[in-house]
Amino acid sequence: MYKLLLSWRYLKTRFIALASIVSVTLGVATLIVVNSVMAGFVDQMKNRLHGILSDVEISTQMFSEIPHPERHVEIIKQTLGDQIQEATCVVRTPALLSFDVRGRQWTQQIMLLGIDDETFGKVTDFEPYLTNEIKRQSFSFDLEEEGYDQEKFKGDAGWKYRRTRIEIQQRIEANNREYQSLYDNAANAFYDSEPSHVEQATHQTVNTQEGQGTRFAPLPATLPDIPPVGQPANDETAVKTPASTTAGIQAPTKTEPQGTANGAVHRISPFDPHAKFRPEIRSEDLFDPMKDHRTGIILGLAISERKAELPSGELENVYLIRPGDDANIMLTTIGESPKPVIENCTVVDFYSSNMHEYDSSFAFLPLSELQQLRGMIDPMTGQGSVSTIQIKLKEGADLNAVRDQLIAQFPPNYFPDYDIRTWQDTQRPLLSAVQMELTILNILLFLIIAVAGFGILATFYMIVVEKTKDIGILKALGAPSRGVMSIFLAYGMSLGTVGTGVGIVIGLLFVKYINEIADAVAVLTGQEVFDPTIYYFSEIPTVVNPVTIFWVAVGAIAIAVLASVLPALRAARLHPVEALRYE
Amino acid sequence: MSDVAPTHPLRIDPESKGDNLIPKELHPGQGSSKKKRDAAPLRIVDTSVMSVNGLFKSYGKGAVQVPVLKGVDLEIAEGGFTAIIGQSGSGKSTLLHLLGTLDAPDSGEIYFRDQRIDNLPARQQEYLRNREFGLIFQFYHLLPELTTLENVLVPRMVQDGFFRYLKNKRSYRKRAIELLEMVGLSHRLTHKPSQLSGGEMQRTAIARSLISDPSILLADEPTGNLDSENGAEVMETLTALRKHENLTVVMVTHDRQLASQADRVIHLVNGVVAS
Numbered sequence: 001m002y003k004l005l006l007s008w009r010y011l012k013t014r015f016i017a018l019a020s021i022v023s024v025t026l027g028v029a030t031l032i033v034v035n036s037v038m039a040g041f042v043d044q045m046k047n048r049l050h051g052i053l054s055d056v057e058i059s060t061q062m063f064s065e066i067p068h069p070e071r072h073v074e075i076i077k078q079t080l081g082d083q084i085q086e087a088t089c090v091v092r093t094p095a096l097l098s099f100d101v102r103g104r105q106w107t108q109q110i111m112l113l114g115i116d117d118e119t120f121g122k123v124t125d126f127e128p129y130l131t132n133e134i135k136r137q138s139f140s141f142d143l144e145e146e147g148y149d150q151e152k153f154k155g156d157a158g159w160k161y162r163r164t165r166i167e168i169q170q171r172i173e174a175n176n177r178e179y180q181s182l183y184d185n186a187a188n189a190f191y192d193s194e195p196s197h198v199e200q201a202t203h204q205t206v207n208t209q210e211g212q213g214t215r216f217a218p219l220p221a222t223l224p225d226i227p228p229v230g231q232p233a234n235d236e237t238a239v240k241t242p243a244s245t246t247a248g249i250q251a252p253t254k255t256e257p258q259g260t261a262n263g264a265v266h267r268i269s270p271f272d273p274h275a276k277f278r279p280e281i282r283s284e285d286l287f288d289p290m291k292d293h294r295t296g297i298i299l300g301l302a303i304s305e306r307k308a309e310l311p312s313g314e315l316e317n318v319y320l321i322r323p324g325d326d327a328n329i330m331l332t333t334i335g336e337s338p339k340p341v342i343e344n345c346t347v348v349d350f351y352s353s354n355m356h357e358y359d360s361s362f363a364f365l366p367l368s369e370l371q372q373l374r375g376m377i378d379p380m381t382g383q384g385s386v387s388t389i390q391i392k393l394k395e396g397a398d399l400n401a402v403r404d405q406l407i408a409q410f411p412p413n414y415f416p417d418y419d420i421r422t423w424q425d426t427q428r429p430l431l432s433a434v435q436m437e438l439t440i441l442n443i444l445l446f447l448i449i450a451v452a453g454f455g456i457l458a459t460f461y462m463i464v465v466e467k468t469k470d471i472g473i474l475k476a477l478g479a480p481s482r483g484v485m486s487i488f489l490a491y492g493m494s495l496g497t498v499g500t501g502v503g504i505v506i507g508l509l510f511v512k513y514i515n516e517i518a519d520a521v522a523v524l525t526g527q528e529v530f531d532p533t534i535y536y537f538s539e540i541p542t543v544v545n546p547v548t549i550f551w552v553a554v555g556a557i558a559i560a561v562l563a564s565v566l567p568a569l570r571a572a573r574l575h576p577v578e579a580l581r582y583e
Numbered sequence: 584m585s586d587v588a589p590t591h592p593l594r595i596d597p598e599s600k601g602d603n604l605i606p607k608e609l610h611p612g613q614g615s616s617k618k619k620r621d622a623a624p625l626r627i628v629d630t631s632v633m634s635v636n637g638l639f640k641s642y643g644k645g646a647v648q649v650p651v652l653k654g655v656d657l658e659i660a661e662g663g664f665t666a667i668i669g670q671s672g673s674g675k676s677t678l679l680h681l682l683g684t685l686d687a688p689d690s691g692e693i694y695f696r697d698q699r700i701d702n703l704p705a706r707q708q709e710y711l712r713n714r715e716f717g718l719i720f721q722f723y724h725l726l727p728e729l730t731t732l733e734n735v736l737v738p739r740m741v742q743d744g745f746f747r748y749l750k751n752k753r754s755y756r757k758r759a760i761e762l763l764e765m766v767g768l769s770h771r772l773t774h775k776p777s778q779l780s781g782g783e784m785q786r787t788a789i790a791r792s793l794i795s796d797p798s799i800l801l802a803d804e805p806t807g808n809l810d811s812e813n814g815a816e817v818m819e820t821l822t823a824l825r826k827h828e829n830l831t832v833v834m835v836t837h838d839r840q841l842a843s844q845a846d847r848v849i850h851l852v853n854g855v856v857a858s
Contacts, residue, residue: 001748002740009728473724476685477791478713479741480706576685580724 002474003483007490010463017491020459021499023452024556028503029510031445031552032544036511038438039548040541046431048355051125053423054088054390056402058410060417062093063334065376065385072389079409083397088119089386091370097303097363099327101320110303110363112331114370114386117141123392126364129353131301132323141296141366143348148323152305162324162346166289293346294326295369301352302360323347329363333375341373399424449556453563456495460488460567471571472579481572488568489561496560500553508544515539632799632831633659633682638691640677651677652688653854659799664825664832666842669851675835676803678851682833683716683801684708695799713742717792717830719802723784725776725791732772735759735791742795755794762790765827766820782813786820793828800825802834806841818844 011017058076060066069089077084091114098107117139121127127136134147148157155161272278304321321327326346332338345365353359371377371384378385393402399422406420424431464471471484510517518529518540530540635657641650651674659665669675680686681693684700693701700711712718725734739755740748748755763769766786776784785805792800805821806814818841825832834845842848850857 001743001745002737004745005733005740006726006728013728469724470726470728473726474737474741475709476683476712476718476720476724477738477741478709478711480709483741577680580685580720 002479003487003490006470006487007494010467010487010491011494014459014463017456017459017463017495018498020452020455021495021560023455024449024496024499024560025503025506027445027449027452028500028552028556029507030448031442032504032507032549033510033514034441034445035438035548035552036507036542036544037514037540038434038441039543039545042434042438043543044541045355045434048125048353049427049430050423051129052353052355052358053426054124055393055397055399056391056406056420056422057388057426058391058406059092059388059419059421062387063332063338064417065334065387066389066418067378067385068383069386069389070383075409076389076391076406079405080391080393080402083393083402085392085394086119086122087389087391088116088123089367090115090120090388090390091367091374091376092387093331093370093374095329095331095363097299097327097329099321099325106320108303109361110300110329111361112329112370113362113364114367115364116367120390123390125353126351129351130298131350131352132348135349141298141348143293143296143324143346148349152317153319153322157323159324161322162293163290165324293324293348295343295345295365296348297327297329297345298349298351298364299327299347300359300362301350302356303363304347304350321347323349329365331373333373335375343369343373446555449559452499453559456492456560456563457566460492460564461570463491464488464567464571467571468574468579468582471574472576472582475574475576476580484574485568485572488564488571492560492564492568493557495564496557499560500556503556504549504553508549511542511544514542630661631658632661632696633833634694635678635682636692636694638678638681638693639689640674640681640686641689642677651854652681652691654691655851655854655856657849657856659831659833660847662829662831663847664822664845665834666845666848667833667835667851668837668839668842668848670837673851674854675837675851679801679803679833679835683718684711685718713738714795715798717795717797717800719785719788719792719800719805721804721807723776723781723788723808725784725787727776730773730775731763731768731779731787732756732759734776734787735763735794738791738795759790759794762793763787765824766790780813781809782816785809785813785817789817789820789824793824793830796828797830799831799833802832804836805834806838807836814841 058066058072066072073087073089076087091112093112093114095110095112096107097110098105100106115126121139127139130136130139131149131152132144132147134144143159143162145159153161299321304319306318306320308316308318310316324347326344328342328344330340330342332340351359351362351364367386368384371386376385377383391402393399403420403422403425410418410420412418474484475481522528635655638652638655639650640652641648643649655674655678667675667678677686681688681701684693684703688701691701692699695711695715700708703711726737729737736755736759739751739759743751760769760772763772766789768783768786768790771779771783771787776787779787785808789805800821802821806817809817821832821834822844824830834841836842
């Protein structure tokens with residue numbers, strides 16, 4: 001009883017000791033804030049990585065292939081039994097993406113993924129990251145009429161945008177052709193005419209040229225995002241190398257100046273001896289860019305999106321390419337003699353996982369399309385091979401155990417080309433770096449609390465010296481050494497508990513209002529604490545882990561108690577007579 | 584213990600007293616009973632509550648040892664008022680500390696109720712100090728953080744565990760207030776020692792020494808730090824209490840006039856008993 005009473009009285013009368021626990025409070029609060037924010041970042045990052053990478057994958061080198069993927073999936077499902085939820089086959093290949101920006105070719109490297117639109121979304125978090133809300137509900141590689149992010153694209157995406165764009169383009173082309181024919185006529189007239197007519201002809205031509213402006217259909221002023229006349233954007237003109245049959249049919253519009261505006265008329269030479277063997281071509285079978293689009297491709301958002309800082313300091317998103325525009329992909333076939341292949345695609349949507357690494361390089365095509373392009377379909381069986389099999393496990397399955405099971409099923413000495421990894425293996429360098437960072441940070445912050453511990457030790461030592469006589473009195477009255485010791489241990493413990501408790505409260509409040517605090521700091525200093533263009537977080541993610549808080553509290557209290565052990569031992573060892581004589 | 588402490592019959596069979604002295608769990612057991620038999624012939628008076636044989640004590644270390652007690656023998660009668668008188672440095676305070684087991688002698692034996700106490704384990708000595716001996720010091724030695732009432736209750740707090748103390752708190756408080764009334768401090772219950780006069784502090788210390796119903800009161804110059812008026816008051820209180828509680832009192836003093844109030848006066852000269 002006297003222990004508690006005296007501890008309490010010392011606590012009430014010795015404010016210097018309270019000052020020494022402020023550092024404990026600060027240390028604990030900092031630890032909690034740092035841990036929560038770091039855990040929030042890591043958690044968000046892990047979630048995304050995990051979602052993108054799926055649980056376990058069997059992959060081979062990108063220019064190699066896994067044959068008979070259906071058989072593989074069957075075996076995997078047998079091996080894993082009820083641990084497996086879904087598996088999907090993916091073809092991965094590096095490729096070049098090129099499209100037209102202001103009449104110039106923009107080319108960049110991408111990682112092309114051929115995905116099975118039925119199963120891919122079940123294995124990875126794919127659909128939630130799409131920008132089109134209709135695609136998020138039911139996925140397809142078709143261009144949508146609407147559903148594109150109004151805030152991002154301001155309506156300039158999808159079919160409507162495509163039709164407007166093509167219409168303008170065709171008008172420009174028609175004008176160009178008309179101008180060309182006028183010019184040709186004038187030139188022909190000039191060269192065909194008598195020399196005496198030269199002056200007149202020249203005059204006529206000039207006149208004609210002056211009048212041209214009124215003959216061209218006026219461009220609607222409201223049409224958005226159109227390159228200036230004379231620099232036709234991609235689409236028709238870009239199709240120089242027909243890669244598919246439709247492109248081949250469509251191509252002649254470029255070379256035939258007399259062709260109609262939409263370029264859908266195909267002329268069959270009357271002298272073609274095989275004409276009657278050819279199927280009749282109906283106009284609805286022909287590729288009409290107003291109604292049809294090419295192979296759908298989904299691009300990572302960061303390939304197109306650029307954040308531009310306006311002179312006013314505001315950030316604006318600008319896009320190099322929008323859903324509805326066409327782009328070319330260039331890749332090589334696999335096999336003994338890889339050959340380059342070019343395919344014309346239409347961007348149907350963007351993929352935005354907020355992981356820059358993926359958003360700036362991923363592009364998705366339908367699996368069968370990519371298999372065909374790369375020559376991965378066996379001409380005998382018609383079965384396509386793949387480069388990766390991604391597996392999603394059921395909740396609670398042990399990742400590493402599953403991986404080991406799969407390695408046992410596909411032993412490396414028979415399948416040296418297979419690489420079986422969990423998502424954590426794939427991202428190990430990143431994850432371990434983050435873990436290391438967190439560990440070091442925790443050690444450093446605990447050292448702060450340890451420093452506070454030495455402060456407590458010094459303060460307590462002083463208090464024990466000051467209280468020597470009281471200790472003598474207690475011993476003279478029959479208090480055991482243990483009891484005297486526990487006065488000071490209880491004192492240290494209560495200081496540690498108070499410091500830790502206040503620290504936890506402050507830390508949790510800080511974590512709870514961290515975004516408000518960040519805003520306040522931004523207002524005060526005029527600088528954004530977490531720049532959303534860099535971190536992709538509109539607000540700071542935090543995860544409060546009760547286990548962490550528990551251990552922080554235990555650690556801090558333990559340090560406070562340990563710091564009071566030495567003074568308490570000194571107090572316990574005091575000789576009663578000497579202590580009583582102490583002045 | 585409550586059956587032993589409040590009123591001592593004048594004559595008690597020493598053997599049975601010895602067994603009751605320390606609760607069973609703290610009883611020294613075999614070794615001490617042998618000592619008891621050895622000590623038996625040295626006993627002079629049956630009513631002696633404490634006896635000391637050939638006590639030596641010196642302070643300092645190694646070559647510069649200063650002998651303080653050089654073979655002290657004495658007996659303290661049950662219920663008596665013994666004064667130990669001597670000059671400064673004659674070793675009287677040291678003798679009192681040895682009697683109160685606050686310090687250990689270099690050689691010699693101290694018996695309390697026929698039981699050797701100078702070599703008991705610390706736990707049993709603590710028990711004796713807490714329950715059997717009431718200690719009063721020249722400089723009062725009150726705890727400055729506690730009120731008068733709490734200071735008086737400290738031995739009881741030391742004695743009981745947390746819950747047991749809470750259980751008995753009411754009766755302890757009653758007794759403490761009663762004692763403070765006896766020493767004339769009932770109006771000072773919630774004052775801190777710093778707010779009390781020297782005489783009041785010493786009277787608080789007397790009340791504290793009696794809270795555990797001890798059988799012997801060891802006072803080390805209780806009036807040494809007080810003026811004659813306050814000193815006389817304290818002595819009066821002490822005498823009155825001695826009669827009321829039927830206490831054995833051992834008082835160390837250098838004041839012959841004070842010593843004259845005692846039943847028996849022991850002169851300590853140069854570390855030995857002179858008379």
